[in-house]
Amino acid sequence: MAPRVTAIRREGLRRALREARVVVASEILRGTPRSAMACALLNAGGMSAHPTAEQNLRLHQPLLCLFVAACSTAGADASLSGACEALGLCDAPPPRAVAVIVLCDHSVGAPCSENTLAAQLEILLPAVADRPDSTLDLWMLGGSAARTRRVHHEVAPPFREDATVRALASSRRRFLSEARERLLAAARSQLVARPSRRSPIFEAITKIAMVGSSGSRRARQLVLVTDAREVSGIGDFECARIPTPRGLEAVLRRRRVLLPGSLARVHVTFAFADAGEVSEARCTTDLAREQRIREAWTSALRRSSAGSITFTDGPAQLHPERIEDQ
Numbered sequence: 527m528a529p530r531v532t533a534i535r536r537e538g539l540r541r542a543l544r545e546a547r548v549v550v551a552s553e554i555l556r557g558t559p560r561s562a563m564a565c566a567l568l569n570a571g572g573m574s575a576h577p578t579a580e581q582n583l584r585l586h587q588p589l590l591c592l593f594v595a596a597c598s599t600a601g602a603d604a605s606l607s608g609a610c611e612a613l614g615l616c617d618a619p620p621p622r623a624v625a626v627i628v629l630c631d632h633s634v635g636a637p638c639s640e641n642t643l644a645a646q647l648e649i650l651l652p653a654v655a656d657r658p659d660s661t662l663d664l665w666m667l668g669g670s671a672a673r674t675r676r677v678h679h680e681v682a683p684p685f686r687e688d689a690t691v692r693a694l695a696s697s698r699r700r701f702l703s704e705a706r707e708r709l710l711a712a713a714r715s716q717l718v719a720r721p722s723r724r725s726p727i728f729e730a731i732t733k734i735a736m737v738g739s740s741g742s743r744r745a746r747q748l749v750l751v752t753d754a755r756e757v758s759g760i761g762d763f764e765c766a767r768i769p770t771p772r773g774l775e776a777v778l779r780r781r782r783v784l785l786p787g788s789l790a791r792v793h794v795t796f797a798f799a800d801a802g803e804v805s806e807a808r809c810t811t812d813l814a815r816e817q818r819i820r821e822a823w824t825s826a827l828r829r830s831s832a833g834s835i836t837f838t839d840g841p842a843q844l845h846p847e848r849i850e851d852q
């Protein structure tokens with residue numbers, strides 16, 4: 527590199543810049559770390575002894591900054607698009623779309639109501655809106671698998687390269703407002719019905735996994751607005767004895783529910799599962815029992831290859847980074 531530094535001192539910065547353009551472009555296109563060496567040339571010292579060089583440096587300082595940023599980016603990821611984004615000349619691609627599914631459990635004593643669902647949507651909808659073409663499906667838990675069904679489907683607005691920032695912001699606000707109202711209206715028609723005493727949550731999850739969603743090729747996040755207390759032929763998690771993980775596995779296998787691999791690429795969150803009192807005080811509960819319920823669910827869901835399993839006593843958070851990792 528010494529001859530090129532000498533050239534800078536002797537012939538001035540203008541000629542060196544022309545040469546550097548060739549070197550940098552060549553190394554970027556080849557995708558090698560040597561582009562960083564070309565950048566070092568542009569920052570070579572010894573210019574202070576030459577007033578003309580200093581004047582040229584001040585004149586071309588913005589261009590030098592662009593060169594250094596481009597070389598740095600190219601050396602890091604060997605990508606012209608990465609360099610373009612680093613310079614602010616190109617927009618970064620929009621975030622990857624996600625598929626979110628919400629199951630509302632409105633059985634006797636369960637937590638899903640219009641208020642809790644609205645609180646959950648306040649968390650999920652903005653995250654969905656920020657990811658073009660993402661989907662959000664709302665399912666209502668019925669007294670049986672047959673009565674459990676999807677009642678509404680939303681798709682986030684697509685990304686438009688020709689849209690202004692103001693137009694995109696307006697589209698996002700409109701989607702958030704209108705989607706919230708449509709989802710709550712779809713749920714309201716179900717929530718006014720008399721709640722069931724059965725909670726076939728295991729079968730509902732199996733049905734959702736079988737039916738999938740419009741984003742079935744994507745990893746998904748399944749949000750269960752439920753107390754996790756199954757009441758069905760599989761078990762009574764409210765008042766009866768909680769089966770051991772091995773015993774529950776045998777029941778699920780016999781009924782062909784939550785089969786191994788059925789929840790691959792699905793992240794499961796139990797929302798508003800606050801371990802409260804059993805409905806109508808039919809029986810008592812304690813923390814030890816609630817722990818056994820969660821252990822039973824965790825074991826069954828892991829057997830089904832769920833990506834992650836979490837419990838929260840409030841609205842679930844969307845974790846797109848988990849979804850995108852798969």
